[in-house]
Amino acid sequence: MSNAPVIAAVDGSEHSLRALEWARKEAVRHDCGLLVAHVLPDHAQLYAGRRASLHDASEPAEFADPVRDWVRSLLGADGPGLPEGVTYEALEGSVPEALRVIGSRARMLVMGSRGRGGFASLLLGSSSRAVASTAACPVVVVPHAERGAADAGAEAGAGAGAGADADADAEQSAGRVVVGLHAAETPDDVLTFAFTEAAVRGTTVQVVSAYAIPPSPSLVIDSPFAVIPPEGLADEGDGVPAEREMLRSQTERLAPLRERFPDVPVEQAAVPGDPAGRLVIASRAAALVVVGRHHPRRTAMSLAIGSVAHAVLHHAHGPVAVVPTLKDDV
Template structure:
């Protein structure tokens, strides 16, 4: 078993339960441990500080933590503890900072799109956005049920139609700018596809002049590399983008020979196209920062920001080493 864990951030809400279930399956796929992390609420942190300052031996050694008991009841299989390979840790501090610190050595950090304190109308909670913007590890945000679409479901299909589908049933969708997306992002996407035994669908978007006949929400074509012969009939911008994709993906194909690859070059907004693709995806993978941002910038890229807000399934936001140098 790998020493690098998958971390599930929980707060006892239904949203964090979905993240915990997703993270538990992910840890099994990777053969690694699962660490369940809960940032204590302010009143519990105040109690812990008071107890420590008074050094009162009569006070219980363990801080009351209903979320810990909730996790044990879910994962403990009827016993008082947690299964082998699963650990629980209560954290202090602000939610983004505490999770950023604990995630520094994680394979990935998984959290729900909204927490217990979020307004029902919010598409993405402030903590999820802040952690995805700053964590040193990949952050997977699992959307709440109202936004969900079962992996493998056809675009436009009702989410409940395939509610029991396995999360590994869909493909891994990679948002790629051939000239700019860092290698870490590609490696993460191919690794996730490999552990699932599924396909990587690579989606790149190109700008075109506005047209009244263009249907932005229309399905896009997936073209295999062998379909890029010079005598083809594709749009020049599309064909050039597909060629750039093929060149950029060549090293990944060599490293992951058993991972099928689909390539799609589509007109329009990249975030919108990734949201459409998320309807039939097990996971959407995007890079966090635009490479031209400064090393000290904490702002998340516009594509990642939009996909996090609107995707129908889990989204992995992958940082890069270049952001931290």
Template sequence: MSNGLVIAAVDGSEHSLVALEWARTEALRHGAGLMVAHVLSDSSQLYAGRRSSLHDRSEPDAFVDPVAENLRALLARAPELPAEMRYESLEGSVPEALRVIGAEAMMLVMGSRGRGGFATLLLGSNSRAVATSAPCPVVVVPHGARSAGAAEGASAGRVVLGLHAAETPDDVPDFAFAEAAARGTAVQVVSAYAVPPSPVALIDSPFAVITPEGLADGGDGVPAEREMLRSQTERLAPYRKRYPHVPVEQVAVPGDAAGSLVDASRSAALVVVGRHHPRVRSLLIGSVANAVLQHAHGPVAVVPPLRDDGRQPGSP
């Protein structure tokens, strides 16, 4: 993992303050610096630009960001702060401003919704846009009503990794193992295997599937699970070697992995998923990552392919 900054994207809302506390704890855990970044509101940006253009000598040279000042005061009461602290007031749209500063980040942490979000939505538009486009891992921390342990940094519990053994870029498991090593906890690896279609073709349900229990007589369910676990083991071998003190738990589930990852998020320190397939260069987030972001009960890290080939140096 990069030795860059942990960036906390805040707007003063309660959701962003929960994310700020998570980011503070994370920076201390990794011995990293913490940047507190606030994107100025449209009205503040217009005011600052107008004052600058008038060159009024009676006005102070620098624009005082009230949100940043409040955050400085809030963090001054924290029990411990990282050795390096930075505050940045940014201009532009939220996704674009955070995308630019994310280039130097170990990770970017933000709340699931900000001041502009609808109360009925779990994931706000800015959170979704940043998770989709940032050049660094983005951790979305749900609000307190969704996750009681979020404010404490979710130190307890394992790190849960959603892994497609053949397609997930190496950046994703590398991030998960590094997080587990920093916490002194285990990685639980969850992969899904395909469930064969039902032999009974139904006209109004052409994509019907049967459960593994329904395959018991034919004996096809167990081999599919066994093969997935074998693929997991092969894929995880470099990480077991690189992180020998991190315990690994392997889980293979039928069908879509998203539901299992959401269930695991109730007790996990962090759920780690890839953003999308490394060869798909689009602004669409993958279906599993999207479902987990929408429904998770704890922090979720969305990790993009950080290298053009999606591979870490020295990986097979």
């Protein structure tokens, strides 16, 4: 997959514009191609079928595709083509199925959280959910602007005088990669994806695990993460036993990744409570949140997305990567 492209799924909406911008930067980080994919609307697909069946030479050879022109203008293309390293494909079929098929040859597939036809109140569109649930490649869902508006306002207030949107973008791009880990169950592919993304960004991986026991009276459920380095896990420490055991399990599980990615700083966090809720909180300061699609021991016919991934996709304040956990669920 070293030469596989990053694929951006677009439909001309503002939501897909955010996904396209994110995917373009990602392709630069990985030094790979960018493939922009647009699933044609029903009327365009009907036209193509009618022309093919009637062999009507008087009809134009191609149906006008305003999304292709929109992509060209956004990417600053000179002439009729696209910038070097960028290709465009118009797809036919249902949106989830067409993107699932093309995603089989992708490094990752990037799409907005809602499409052009989505209701404004929806946190996650049906196509985004369906593709994240079934694609053979990692799917990155970039949330719509309203999802992070409150957090952006809070950050602007905290950094009054910092000024421009460019500063906010720079701060976001420097954020850590957060990955949810169940030490006994999370597949290696999920961790490898998270560490790779941190490496190409030159940033930290924060590994978050949650344990389902009541916290001690001294802990507040919404308190900040306690980030503890491996060297701080001495036997005489004062940590909660479940927390200390989880951190030890994390350290053991992460050892091969630390060896493989020696330049990637690692933070470990073991916290009480709901894993999805903790990952959503962490997403406020993250460039990317990485989760596995579902439990690795489910059968190949069980394609439903897991509860943690489902909740994080709906509520995270930034991009979320859903990494497949089965090799045969394509």
